[in-house]
Amino acid sequence: MKKSMKKGLAILLLLLTGTLLFAEGQSESKDMSLNESAAQAKYVFLFIGDGMAMPQISAAEAYLSAKEGNAANQKLLNFSTFPAQGMTTTYAYDRFITGSAAAATAMATGQKTAIGVISMDPGKTESYKTLAEMAKEDGKKVGIISSVDLDHATPAAFYAHQPSRNNYYQIGVEAVSSDVDYFGGGRFRLGKTPEGEKNIHELMAEAGWTIAEDRDSINAIQAGTEKVYCSNHGFADDALPYDIDREADDVSLAEFTQKGIELLDNEDGFFMMVESGKIDWACHANDGASSIMDTLAFAESIETAIQFYNEHPEETLIVVTGDHETGGLTLGFAGTGYETDFANISSQTKSYEYFDKFVLTHYLEAGSSDLEGLMADIEKYFGLTELNDYEAELLEKAYIRTVAGDEAVSNATEDKLLYGGYTPLTMQLTHIQNNRSGMAWTSYKHTAVPVATFAVGAGEEMFHGYYDNTDIFTKIKAAMGM
Amino acid sequence: MKKSMKKGLAILLLLLTGTLLFAEGQSESKDMSLNESAAQAKYVFLFIGDGMAMPQISAAEAYLSAKEGNAANQKLLNFSTFPAQGMTTTYAYDRFITGSAAAATAMATGQKTAIGVISMDPGKTESYKTLAEMAKEDGKKVGIISSVDLDHATPAAFYAHQPSRNNYYQIGVEAVSSDVDYFGGGRFRLGKTPEGEKNIHELMAEAGWTIAEDRDSINAIQAGTEKVYCSNHGFADDALPYDIDREADDVSLAEFTQKGIELLDNEDGFFMMVESGKIDWACHANDGASSIMDTLAFAESIETAIQFYNEHPEETLIVVTGDHETGGLTLGFAGTGYETDFANISSQTKSYEYFDKFVLTHYLEAGSSDLEGLMADIEKYFGLTELNDYEAELLEKAYIRTVAGDEAVSNATEDKLLYGGYTPLTMQLTHIQNNRSGMAWTSYKHTAVPVATFAVGAGEEMFHGYYDNTDIFTKIKAAMGM
Numbered sequence: 003m004k005k006s007m008k009k010g011l012a013i014l015l016l017l018l019t020g021t022l023l024f025a026e027g028q029s030e031s032k033d034m035s036l037n038e039s040a041a042q043a044k045y046v047f048l049f050i051g052d053g054m055a056m057p058q059i060s061a062a063e064a065y066l067s068a069k070e071g072n073a074a075n076q077k078l079l080n081f082s083t084f085p086a087q088g089m090t091t092t093y094a095y096d097r098f099i100t101g102s103a104a105a106a107t108a109m110a111t112g113q114k115t116a117i118g119v120i121s122m123d124p125g126k127t128e129s130y131k132t133l134a135e136m137a138k139e140d141g142k143k144v145g146i147i148s149s150v151d152l153d154h155a156t157p158a159a160f161y162a163h164q165p166s167r168n169n170y171y172q173i174g175v176e177a178v179s180s181d182v183d184y185f186g187g188g189r190f191r192l193g194k195t196p197e198g199e200k201n202i203h204e205l206m207a208e209a210g211w212t213i214a215e216d217r218d219s220i221n222a223i224q225a226g227t228e229k230v231y232c233s234n235h236g237f238a239d240d241a242l243p244y245d246i247d248r249e250a251d252d253v254s255l256a257e258f259t260q261k262g263i264e265l266l267d268n269e270d271g272f273f274m275m276v277e278s279g280k281i282d283w284a285c286h287a288n289d290g291a292s293s294i295m296d297t298l299a300f301a302e303s304i305e306t307a308i309q310f311y312n313e314h315p316e317e318t319l320i321v322v323t324g325d326h327e328t329g330g331l332t333l334g335f336a337g338t339g340y341e342t343d344f345a346n347i348s349s350q351t352k353s354y355e356y357f358d359k360f361v362l363t364h365y366l367e368a369g370s371s372d373l374e375g376l377m378a379d380i381e382k383y384f385g386l387t388e389l390n391d392y393e394a395e396l397l398e399k400a401y402i403r404t405v406a407g408d409e410a411v412s413n414a415t416e417d418k419l420l421y422g423g424y425t426p427l428t429m430q431l432t433h434i435q436n437n438r439s440g441m442a443w444t445s446y447k448h449t450a451v452p453v454a455t456f457a458v459g460a461g462e463e464m465f466h467g468y469y470d471n472t473d474i475f476t477k478i479k480a481a482m483g484m
Numbered sequence: 485m486k487k488s489m490k491k492g493l494a495i496l497l498l499l500l501t502g503t504l505l506f507a508e509g510q511s512e513s514k515d516m517s518l519n520e521s522a523a524q525a526k527y528v529f530l531f532i533g534d535g536m537a538m539p540q541i542s543a544a545e546a547y548l549s550a551k552e553g554n555a556a557n558q559k560l561l562n563f564s565t566f567p568a569q570g571m572t573t574t575y576a577y578d579r580f581i582t583g584s585a586a587a588a589t590a591m592a593t594g595q596k597t598a599i600g601v602i603s604m605d606p607g608k609t610e611s612y613k614t615l616a617e618m619a620k621e622d623g624k625k626v627g628i629i630s631s632v633d634l635d636h637a638t639p640a641a642f643y644a645h646q647p648s649r650n651n652y653y654q655i656g657v658e659a660v661s662s663d664v665d666y667f668g669g670g671r672f673r674l675g676k677t678p679e680g681e682k683n684i685h686e687l688m689a690e691a692g693w694t695i696a697e698d699r700d701s702i703n704a705i706q707a708g709t710e711k712v713y714c715s716n717h718g719f720a721d722d723a724l725p726y727d728i729d730r731e732a733d734d735v736s737l738a739e740f741t742q743k744g745i746e747l748l749d750n751e752d753g754f755f756m757m758v759e760s761g762k763i764d765w766a767c768h769a770n771d772g773a774s775s776i777m778d779t780l781a782f783a784e785s786i787e788t789a790i791q792f793y794n795e796h797p798e799e800t801l802i803v804v805t806g807d808h809e810t811g812g813l814t815l816g817f818a819g820t821g822y823e824t825d826f827a828n829i830s831s832q833t834k835s836y837e838y839f840d841k842f843v844l845t846h847y848l849e850a851g852s853s854d855l856e857g858l859m860a861d862i863e864k865y866f867g868l869t870e871l872n873d874y875e876a877e878l879l880e881k882a883y884i885r886t887v888a889g890d891e892a893v894s895n896a897t898e899d900k901l902l903y904g905g906y907t908p909l910t911m912q913l914t915h916i917q918n919n920r921s922g923m924a925w926t927s928y929k930h931t932a933v934p935v936a937t938f939a940v941g942a943g944e945e946m947f948h949g950y951y952d953n954t955d956i957f958t959k960i961k962a963a964m965g966m
Contacts (some may be wrong), residue, residue: 056571060933064580076575078950087570098546099815099822099922105848117822122602144823183965246611291682330924332812333581334931336901340581340599342932354786378675392897415874419818442812442926449816450546450824451539454571466948468560468569468938 004434006470042483043319043460044271047307053282053328059460062297068344070119075395086462089452097449112475126165134160137273138181145262150241150279152370152409157275174202186258189233204355223368244353245299256302285328287445324453330444342440349385373401400430422446504534524965525801525942526753529789535764535810537935544779550826561783562802568944585649587807588641608647610964616642619755620663627666627744632723632761656684668740671715671722726835727781738784766811770925772918773832806935812926831867855883856899869910882912904928
């Protein structure tokens with residue numbers, strides 16, 4: 003009898019508790035159907051490290067760890083600790099090794115396209131709608147930020163539709179009338195203006211954009227200002243300088259991102275794409291130190307988003323990914339075997355490009371003709387001293403080749419493998435510098451290894467697993483409830 | 485009135501449905517607390533691809549895709565489709581680039597140890613308890629399977645405790661009296677028996693192990709047989725042959741795994757570690773085709789576990805990971821730029837080792853002295869025809885170096901970079917073969933890039949994210965409820 007009473011009570015409790023449980027479940031699913039956005043990502047950051055795959059991330063982490071005397075990877079980048087993580091395949095419609103245009107199109111529109119095409123179909127007739135355009139239609143503000151030229155393939159794929167990534171002027175023209183509320187980072191290429199046409203800055207001014215080109219002017223722009231274009235550029239071109247070369251006046255990618263948050267923050271939410279474009283450029287040139295420093299600068303720009311996320315954790319989604327690997331970077335070199343020395347990376351003080359433009363060119367122009375006279379600068383900029391015989395031989399060969407130009411090419415195939423079309427001496431210097439640290443490269447182009455994707459916030463759970471770059475679009479779109 | 489009736493009915497339905505829902509939930513959670521193993525991983529497979537990181541996985545997938553004329557990675561390996569996926573750091577206690585002993589110790593015991601140490605502390609005085617030992621204490625059966633010698637570092641770390649991985653005989657002695665119920669794969673190294681001692685096979689026979697050394701004998705062992713040691717070996721050593729060299733009589737890793745399932749399946753569950761050890765060996769030798777074929781053979785052995793999982797989905801956990809990357813493999817080569825040709829991998833028909841031992845050695849012993857006489861075999865085994873000038877020059881240099889031995893070394897550092905201590909001609913052949921496909925290497929040792937981990941089944945959700953190899957232990961232990 004007692005037992006059956008207990009059983010009855012248990013059933014009653016079950017009924018009551020069951021109802022509560024069920025009610026909870028029901029109210030949750032109700033909330034979701036009634037007011038989808040409440041459970042969805044209102045503020046979305048998509049961070050794209052151009053040329054950044056696991057080797058680039060691990061190299062930066064190894065450097066941080068080694069600086070503190072630890073075995074790597076004991077120091078992780080902020081985004082490496084995000085709760086969701088996946089691997090992402092990158093192949094293009096027509097090539098296994100993708101390019102930035104096809105990869106950005108995949109992430110912006112969910113469609114595979116041909117190499118070089120910007121958010122159009124492989125046949126180059128149909129335009130694909132982008133995440134940024136959808137977000138705008140959904141009432142959100144849109145920001146496009148890049149450390150390289152804003153008409154470069156990766157940013158372009160979010161607001162333009164062109165049969166070729168090289169249509170820089172047309173891409174800029176699309177930018178002027180685009181749905182974008184804030185452009186930040188490198189400049190549109192004014193040098194690509196066709197004869198007789200107004201350049202993109204003139205067109206933007208005419209269309210009412212607020213333009214700022216230095217830190218003070220950028221800082222002076224108030225929240226609430228609409229249609230803002232903030233840019234800055236380095237010594238070499240329209241892109242921001244490599245972070246390793248950045249000086250006090252140069253506005254950082256983190257600052258451009260922070261400004262974007264200030265300008266775009268509104269109750270209807272925003273979609274912001276932030277590209278770190280020079281990780282790719284550094285890796286094309288096999289310059290490991292510059293790649294690492296730009297990866298760390300990328301993490302700093304992500305930090306501004308993390309701070310925003312901390313204030314709006316339920317409504318913010320941050321996704322960090324790469325578009326492809328560049329350079330065939332690995333963390334191990336035949337010459338150093340099982341040993342690495344990532345702390346050695348600190349001994350490089352400027353990028354390959356700075357050395358090329360401000361050191362080597364001047365030295366050669368001054369009529370100097372022996373490598374010996376450059377050794378103090380080689381130590382100053384690459385930290386290279388005590389060259390062994392093999393290193394000395396490689397440098398001498400590269401120097402002769404540099405001074406004599408193509409006449410010194412004894413074997414064109416070997417020349418391509420050794421220097422990849424870059425200044426031979428400078429390439430040899432980055433190779434020796436990297437190899438001593440345990441970093442090595444197999445290419446001067448992109449490679450096909452999948453990239454890593456990390457996510458935190460509303461919808462993060464979708465970013466686990468092994469998926470394709472077109473799924474980045476699908477997942478973000480779903481997270482935004484579009 | 486009608487409305488309130490409806491409401492009443494709805495509440496009644498809610499109560500009923502709630503009760504059903506709750507009852508279901510309750511019975512599940514009750515089962516968990518009363519009988520933890522029911523909701524936990526009773527059958528656990530840990531598959532370790534030695535030297536297998538994302539580049540090795542992607543190369544295999546690229547090959548599968550290219551064979552069918554697709555851009556890769558349109559064909560995924562079976563484990564790439566597992567629902568849970570993470571990246572795993574591998575560093576050792578005392579080195580960034582790990583070794584198999586330290587990495588296997590991390591996964592087997594959850595502890596970082598020094599390079600070369602087998603499941604002991606870095607000071608080599610304290611033994612760490614392994615997952616296999618814990619599983620045994622928990623009443624489960626234990627299987628240890630490897631395509632290489634069973635006293636090799638990776639399998640050893642699950643059942644032995646030694647200050648050095650090179651203590652092969654002592655590792656074998658530990659195997660004899662270990663908790664392991666089934667050993668399958670390569671042989672214990674009988675050649676390491678100290679003078680005057682019995683070899684491991686003799687000791688196993690004395691201890692009552694059932695020993696089988698060919699397919700028929702292995703097939704003849706009945707389910708229910710206890711303490712079984714099945715082995716097979718290739719032409720070269722105590723390991724299984726490379727899968728690319730495997731002949732009809734050679735027992736495959738998949739067969740050894742299937743046999744393990746047959747022998748270990750029991751109502752108290754099992755823990756099975758399956759290592760594909762020759763992905764690593766192939767990558768040390770920069771032999772991409774052999775690495776790919778062994779990766780595919782590994783996937784076949786995983787397929788047997790997937791079939792078992794399909795029969796016991798609630799109680800089975802399959803984890804697939806690597807211990808480290810080997811060779812600094814990338815999917816892009818400076819000489820081929822953005823192009824790849826993974827279908828070309830099929831044109832290699834035997835491993836570098838087979839070519840070394842059965843082709844090159846015989847040719848040289850026959851007193852032949854020119855490369856020309858080998859060209860037919862080079863075509864037959866590596867598919868290399870129509871060498872360009874640069875390739876021909878590299879081969880000639882490697883051939884002269886091979887024939888003359890170390891006397892032909894003009895530069896020891898360069899020699900190390902070009903051939904890594906392997907037979908120069910053979911290394912040059914694998915390099916040209918791989919490079920033509922778009923695969924390239926930076927080392928003959930391991931590298932430090934994190935590996936990928938995949939999981940399906942009970943506890944799979946723990947395997948998302950970016951974590952350390954010691955966490956593989958922690959997660960499996962938790963999944964097993966130990």
